[in-house]
Amino acid sequence: MQNQAIQVNGLQKSYKKLHVLRGVDFAVEKGSIFALLGSNGAGKTTVVKILATLLKQDSGTANVNGFDVASKPDNVRRSISLTGQFAAVDEILTGRENLLMIARLRHVSDPRQVSDDLLRRFGLIDAADRAVATYSGGMRRRLDIAMSLVGNPKLIFLDEPTTGLDPEARLEVWKIVKALADGGTTVLLTTQYLEEAEQLADRIAILHEGKIIANGTLAELKRLFPPAKVEYVEKQPTLEEIFLAIVGKDKQEAK
Amino acid sequence: MEATRSYFFNDMGVMLGRSMRHVLRSLDTIITVCIMPIAFMLLFVYVFGGAIRAGTDNYVNYLLPGILLIAIASGIAYTSYRLFMDMQRGIFERFHSMPIARSAPLWGHVLTSLVSNGISVVVIILVALVMGFRSSAGVLSWLAVAGILALFTLALTWIAVIAGLSAKTVDGAGAFSYPLIFLPFISSAFVPTDTMPGPVRAFAENQPVTAIVEAIRALLSGQPVGNDIWVALAWCFAILIVAYLFAMRAYNRKAA
Numbered sequence: 001m002q003n004q005a006i007q008v009n010g011l012q013k014s015y016k017k018l019h020v021l022r023g024v025d026f027a028v029e030k031g032s033i034f035a036l037l038g039s040n041g042a043g044k045t046t047v048v049k050i051l052a053t054l055l056k057q058d059s060g061t062a063n064v065n066g067f068d069v070a071s072k073p074d075n076v077r078r079s080i081s082l083t084g085q086f087a088a089v090d091e092i093l094t095g096r097e098n099l100l101m102i103a104r105l106r107h108v109s110d111p112r113q114v115s116d117d118l119l120r121r122f123g124l125i126d127a128a129d130r131a132v133a134t135y136s137g138g139m140r141r142r143l144d145i146a147m148s149l150v151g152n153p154k155l156i157f158l159d160e161p162t163t164g165l166d167p168e169a170r171l172e173v174w175k176i177v178k179a180l181a182d183g184g185t186t187v188l189l190t191t192q193y194l195e196e197a198e199q200l201a202d203r204i205a206i207l208h209e210g211k212i213i214a215n216g217t218l219a220e221l222k223r224l225f226p227p228a229k230v231e232y233v234e235k236q237p238t239l240e241e242i243f244l245a246i247v248g249k250d251k252q253e254a255k
Numbered sequence: 256m257e258a259t260r261s262y263f264f265n266d267m268g269v270m271l272g273r274s275m276r277h278v279l280r281s282l283d284t285i286i287t288v289c290i291m292p293i294a295f296m297l298l299f300v301y302v303f304g305g306a307i308r309a310g311t312d313n314y315v316n317y318l319l320p321g322i323l324l325i326a327i328a329s330g331i332a333y334t335s336y337r338l339f340m341d342m343q344r345g346i347f348e349r350f351h352s353m354p355i356a357r358s359a360p361l362w363g364h365v366l367t368s369l370v371s372n373g374i375s376v377v378v379i380i381l382v383a384l385v386m387g388f389r390s391s392a393g394v395l396s397w398l399a400v401a402g403i404l405a406l407f408t409l410a411l412t413w414i415a416v417i418a419g420l421s422a423k424t425v426d427g428a429g430a431f432s433y434p435l436i437f438l439p440f441i442s443s444a445f446v447p448t449d450t451m452p453g454p455v456r457a458f459a460e461n462q463p464v465t466a467i468v469e470a471i472r473a474l475l476s477g478q479p480v481g482n483d484i485w486v487a488l489a490w491c492f493a494i495l496i497v498a499y500l501f502a503m504r505a506y507n508r509k510a511a
Contacts, residue, residue, distance in 0.1 A: 052352040053351075054351055074354055077352060077353055077354040080352065081352070082352040084348050084349065086344065086345045088344065088345040088348060088349040091344075092276065092277050092281070093273065093276060097276070101273055102349075104265070104269045105269055105353055105355050106354075107262060131280075
């Protein structure tokens with residue numbers, strides 16, 4: 001119990017006639033990365049919204065950092081941060097102003113220092129005083145995540161953090177997520193990319209048609225399938241590897 | 256709960272600072288809220304003005320209250336637009352998942368509307384002074400005018416909030432303001448109502464803009480305001496309260 005950052009029991013939610021969640025149960029250990037894997041419309045975002053106090057469930061309970069989301073939303077909000085599906089950044093403000101705004105809203109003692117540190121940590125210091133409208137998708141996502149880290153929340157929700165990003169930006173986000181967990185932050189991320197879950201997560205839960213149909217470590221999930229046959233396959237580079245190799249070479253040449 | 260309440264004004268201040276930057280950094284907002292009403296004023300005074308018999312020798316004095324109301328009616332469309340964009344872009348979700356007062360993001364927009372419309376009203380009055388506007392009003396009368404305009408702005412802003420929260424498209428979020436901008440034309444803002452045909456005149460004389468225009472005009476020219484000011488205040492308060500209730504209902508539904 002004390003070791004769990006999130007406990008979800010029998011969560012149900014319907015939008016009018018659409019029964020999105022049909023009894024979802026899972027638990028997330030403190031300091032771990034937990035991936036909620038599922039296709040579009042499986043209910044991942046609905047789960048995250050309920051846990052982040054944006055939606056109320058119809059039935060079932062959800063406990064975040066020791067607080068019930070329905071009865072103690074303010075306590076929950078103080079201990080979490082949400083990075084939604086679409087980069088929730090203010091395009092008209094600069095990167096620095098975005099961070100300052102969140103720092104002031106989180107009432108940290110030194111907003112300037114906090115935003116400077118985050119700008120540096122996320123490689124945004126050169127772009128700090130440009131309007132976010134001029135940022136690339138990867139930069140926006142980095143700023144978005146940086147904004148979520150203001151005030152060092154214990155738990156961070158990342159709803160499809162790499163959807164729409166190019167491969168390089170995706171690798172960067174992965175690095176950030178790993179570093180977060182190494183620093184002791186609990187991460188719940190949703191994704192539709194199998195590889196992302198495989199790369200990042202300590203535990204993976206598969207959400208399908210409103211229910212968790214599998215939940216375990218990667219090794220445990222692999223055991224659910226019949227033992228692998230040994231086959232000899234000639235290893236071909238994936239397109240992603242080729243792309244990254246060429247792009248990386250170009251960069252080195254440019255230097 | 257206590258913590259969120261004691262930070263309410265801080266949070267609202269941050270929100271106000273944010274959306275004031277939006278106003279000051281978007282050229283088209285400034286053009287619409289200041290330059291368009293000024294263009295109307297120039298047009299009516301120097302093009303139509305000579306042919307209009309308003310029973311006054313200073314048409315700028317006669318016209319100014321209506322121009323101010325048009326400026327406010329077009330200014331509030333941006334509140335609706337900004338609110339709509341906030342909902343679309345997910346930044347409201349970020350705010351609502353943070354430990355801040357639930358209504359702070361909304362009040363930030365409402366206050367911005369008051370401040371930015373206040374600025375455009377002042378700019379328009381300064382231009383009017385250059386064009387020959389003169390007033391014999393004392394400090395108290397000016398304060399009363401400011402109060403009525405602020406109340407009118409608030410009332411329309413809450414209507415804009417309803418539109419911004421319930422619109423399905425960007426165009427829809429702004430479209431509601433067109434009839435509001437048009438209302439002053441069917442009132443005593445530009446011409447006296449006597450020459451209008453019966454039904455139009457009946458509408459013009461009994462719609463809120465006429466009472467508000469007449470009250471402001473009387474205050475600025477040092478005439479007795481009579482009943483108009485009470486009718487004007489009653490309209491503003493009534494619209495304000497009804498719009499506020501509907502807006503809050505829409506807001507609470509969106510931000511459960």
